[in-house]
Amino acid sequence: MLLALRRRAEIVNPLLFFVLVTTLFPLGIGDNPSVLKIAGPGVIWVAALLSALLCLDGMFRSDFEDGSLEQLMLSPHPVSLLVIAKITGHWLVTGLPLLIVAPLLGILLSLPGKAIGVLLVTLLLGTPVLSLIGAVGVALTVGLRRGGIILSLLVLPLYVPVLIFASTAVDAAAAGIAVTAQLYMLGAILVLAFSLAPLATAASLRISLS
């Protein structure tokens, strides 16, 4: 299965957004270190969520517009596999950069080292889930003109569990408490999403294209 190579400068945009939001935050609420410590992990994760949302639309829209999406659907290969390939490609371009930048942001918000480690793990487990769940949303709205707005509405409630488990994990790590429960939950959600989302996405694409 070929992953179409995208030569885009679009990697930069969501990354920039991520960094900007996280830096704006202390400026907004004052740089009292104890407040930052409490709010920090949550902020990073909300920013990650919003950045993911920002570039979700690109997953299928350009394919939809130039007709490639139809060709994908008409291929004899199972659509679910093609969808997984697409989602992986998307994540590599959008999720992975977040992972790379996150430690820097952690330092910016004075997160203790152990917490940064846990932050990375949660991002590693969580961002693919965001891409997977987001894919279902994008597939449902790809045919709509103003798809982006509805997409956010559809996808945000589904993102909440990831947000909760991830940010509480980082909180706990910063406070020195065990984080295994949250990480297990994140892992479980990832497995669930990985097995179900491609099927739902394939079905949604079929519906959107008809």
Added chain:
Amino acid sequence: MTNDFSLVARNLECIRGTRALFTDLTFSVQSKQMLLLEGRNGSGKTSLLRMLCGIRLPDAGSVKWCGEDIFKLGAEYREYFCYVGHKDAIKQDLTPYENLRIAQVLGNSRFDRSIDEALEQFGLYGYEDLLTRNLSAGQQRRLSLARLVVTDSPLWLLDEPFTSLDRDGIKIVQDVMAGHIETGGMIILTTHHKVDLEGPGLQRIDLSQCISDR
């Protein structure tokens, strides 16, 4: 190609909004035959083609490939046809070579046909390494049609294949189509253009005359 294929459509109906574009449409296409769908804009040609692909559910009626309903066949049916739609389905940021490579992998690959041969057949020789966005509209259309020869599908479903093509381009595509029919293939196409496609296996359907009052 030694197999005998057939595509049979029965009582097909298409409703758009509140109007029925066509009802009770029945036809069949066998190997070595070509079906030409004509009609005004909006008469449902593209919708019909998409129903034959399985992308769009018919509002009534059935489509059968070699006796089996295409929705039952599912992915298996998709091995037997190649669809070229209105839009070119090519990536502007990739070269023609890369685009055809993707088409080859996605479709029922025919690796004995080289991509370079295909490009040459469609008059794109020498352009393999340019970015597709730098080709003219006619060249891009030819590129999107080139996928027909790098995949091995007996049935070709073509929506307005001659759009944007100049006279030479049209000749190339017609030759390719004639060749396909001769080797036992089937083609169903829609077009506005007056093209020279006469042959023994040619059927025509005019969708503008299929509207019934409901």
Added chain:
Amino acid sequence: MFVRSLNKLASPRYFYILAGRLVPWIGVVCVVLVLIGLYWGLVIAPADYQQGDSYRIIFIHVPSAWMSLFIYMVMAVCSAIGLIWHIKLAEVVAISSAPIGASFTFLALATGSLWGKPMWGTWWVWDARLTSELLLLFLYFGVIALYNAIEDKRVASRAAGILAIVGVVNIPIIHYSVQWWNTLHQGPTVTKFDTPSIDISMLIPLLIMAVAFKLYYVVLVLMRSRREMLLRERNTKWVQDLVEVQ
């Protein structure tokens, strides 16, 4: 025999007629039950020793919350039926249920808020249940928005159907995660909206209201489905005959 009558029921025209006949009857029963339930709850049941009379709002709050979840389940099940077996009636019932479910969710939130004010002094608390209800409301909005955004209503109901099913899988996850979040941030105190060990004299009116609300839903969904069915089938002969008759 059973399957045949089910098949007949699924036919749009038959459903339209049958539903039309049932609505007034069920409506009457519903009104009666609501009156009984309200009277019992508001007047007969004793005041709670902890919360005084202000607790009485649970007679609307709790059944609404139950309904919001129940309707979502119904919506998801009908969507699944519609997607798998292509039954129009299932699709229509599913999408007609969505606004009703959303209203109940909103009602649950509003009454929860009203309950909270005298008890804890604020209009909103990030209680696990209320927060879950809020997210449920967003899920409903998503389904309604998606349905309205797509022009071809057949495609729209299938898309909204998939969303409903994805949502239903997520509801337990969301609920659990919110509860987790809540216990972390609130400490191990009892959930604020936990009904105190409920006395039988309070339980009965509660159940009566629950049943009444269910009937109300049935009435509403039948009415909406009839209307939606007419809209969808407006090109068929039976609808045009109907219009001529009227």
